[in-house]
Amino acid sequence: MAASRAPMRYASVALAIARWGFRRRRPPSPSRILVLHHLLLGDTLMLTALLAKLRAQHPDASIVMTVDRAYVPLYAGRPYGVDVLAFDPRDFGCFTALLTLPRFDLAILPADNRWSWLARAIGVRWIVGIAGDRPAHKNWPVDQLVGYSPIPTAFCDTAAELVAGAAPARYRRDDWWAPAGETAVHLPDNCAILHVGASSRLKLWPAERWRALAQALEARGLSIVWSAGPGEAGIIDAIEADPVHARIAGTLTLERLWRVLARAQLLVCPDTGIAHLGRIVGVPTVTLFGPGSALICGAGSFFADMPYRAVTVAPFPCRDQTIQFFREVSWARRCERLYGDAPGRCPRPRCMEAIAVADVVAAVDSLDLAVRRG
Numbered sequence: 001m002a003a004s005r006a007p008m009r010y011a012s013v014a015l016a017i018a019r020w021g022f023r024r025r026r027p028p029s030p031s032r033i034l035v036l037h038h039l040l041l042g043d044t045l046m047l048t049a050l051l052a053k054l055r056a057q058h059p060d061a062s063i064v065m066t067v068d069r070a071y072v073p074l075y076a077g078r079p080y081g082v083d084v085l086a087f088d089p090r091d092f093g094c095f096t097a098l099l100t101l102p103r104f105d106l107a108i109l110p111a112d113n114r115w116s117w118l119a120r121a122i123g124v125r126w127i128v129g130i131a132g133d134r135p136a137h138k139n140w141p142v143d144q145l146v147g148y149s150p151i152p153t154a155f156c157d158t159a160a161e162l163v164a165g166a167a168p169a170r171y172r173r174d175d176w177w178a179p180a181g182e183t184a185v186h187l188p189d190n191c192a193i194l195h196v197g198a199s200s201r202l203k204l205w206p207a208e209r210w211r212a213l214a215q216a217l218e219a220r221g222l223s224i225v226w227s228a229g230p231g232e233a234g235i236i237d238a239i240e241a242d243p244v245h246a247r248i249a250g251t252l253t254l255e256r257l258w259r260v261l262a263r264a265q266l267l268v269c270p271d272t273g274i275a276h277l278g279r280i281v282g283v284p285t286v287t288l289f290g291p292g293s294a295l296i297c298g299a300g301s302f303f304a305d306m307p308y309r310a311v312t313v314a315p316f317p318c319r320d321q322t323i324q325f326f327r328e329v330s331w332a333r334r335c336e337r338l339y340g341d342a343p344g345r346c347p348r349p350r351c352m353e354a355i356a357v358a359d360v361v362a363a364v365d366s367l368d369l370a371v372r373r374g
Helices: 006-018 041-046 048-057 069-075 092-100 113-121 155-160 207-219 233-239 254-263 273-281 357-366
Strands: 032-035 062-067 082-086 106-109 126-130 144-146 191-195 223-228 246-249 266-270 285-288 308-311
Touching: 006 092, 006 113, 032 048, 041 048, 041 155, 041 273, 048 062, 048 082, 048 155, 062 069, 069 082, 069 254, 082 092, 092 113, 106 113, 113 126, 191 207, 191 254, 207 223, 207 233, 207 357, 223 233, 233 246, 254 273, 266 273, 266 357, 273 285, 285 357, 308 357
Parallel strands: 032 062, 032 106, 062 082, 106 126, 126 144, 191 223, 191 266, 223 246, 266 285, 285 308
Antiparallel strands: none
């Protein structure tokens, strides 16, 4: 039987109510700060701007961020002096681990305000979250609600606005040390990682487009390495039935994938967590956006100096939903429809099919890669 989130939820609400009358006051100079969330990889990595700003505004504070257990090794080098804590809402031990830590002065909720109840339960003195979360009871324990950006803004920059003060300095490659260890993966020289998997079938690019892109990149002196996530080897098989090029299909941990990307000349992938990891690593990255927003999930101001290009067709007629993290964001244009033929679902990835190979090749060429000629 799968573990449930209910025990942590019930315990958080009960203890939060018990502590409701405790004095709540924003500390002028917090010494212990908690960034509390349970986001997917890409969203977690976009919080780097928030971490940078917290460190700039509170240089002497102890900063802790909760992350999915699988992401913990990426943070071994403590970027911006931040410590991470493995967090799984289905593991009650994570609740007790937070409860036994020294009390936090400030908690930042960068996405889902449901964690405000947990923050109140563990005795955080002041809680800051983004306004507009639904349903409303998520917001009740929050002390300060900050409005979502009223103008089109990348999420990395929006998250940083939860902290008062000047925008953080732009990201640089040496702001984040690579995880320790060797890749133990043989890669050809001048390799281009083509990561073809995605969290949704509606983010998959047609197989024939990947084949055509591979041919164009080989003509530019790049060696092709196919990549996909766990259980996605079949996607590569549909592109290249007879193995010709190297493959890394679901065989690498995130820290090993980091080191592979650091050795690559290029990464091309759909809008997935790997795209955001590419920006952190600093490998020239081209991201294909279908249902997702190239603006919200783009480089923004914080990652503007990274070698990165977004390829999308905008506007696209059915990329018309305006919800971001359960909030109504009037300028957002994205799509979270599920795959399928049922009403309200999308039967095929038309927004991905609209992306032409020539546009992706043009994006690659604009990066001006330093390909080493043999």
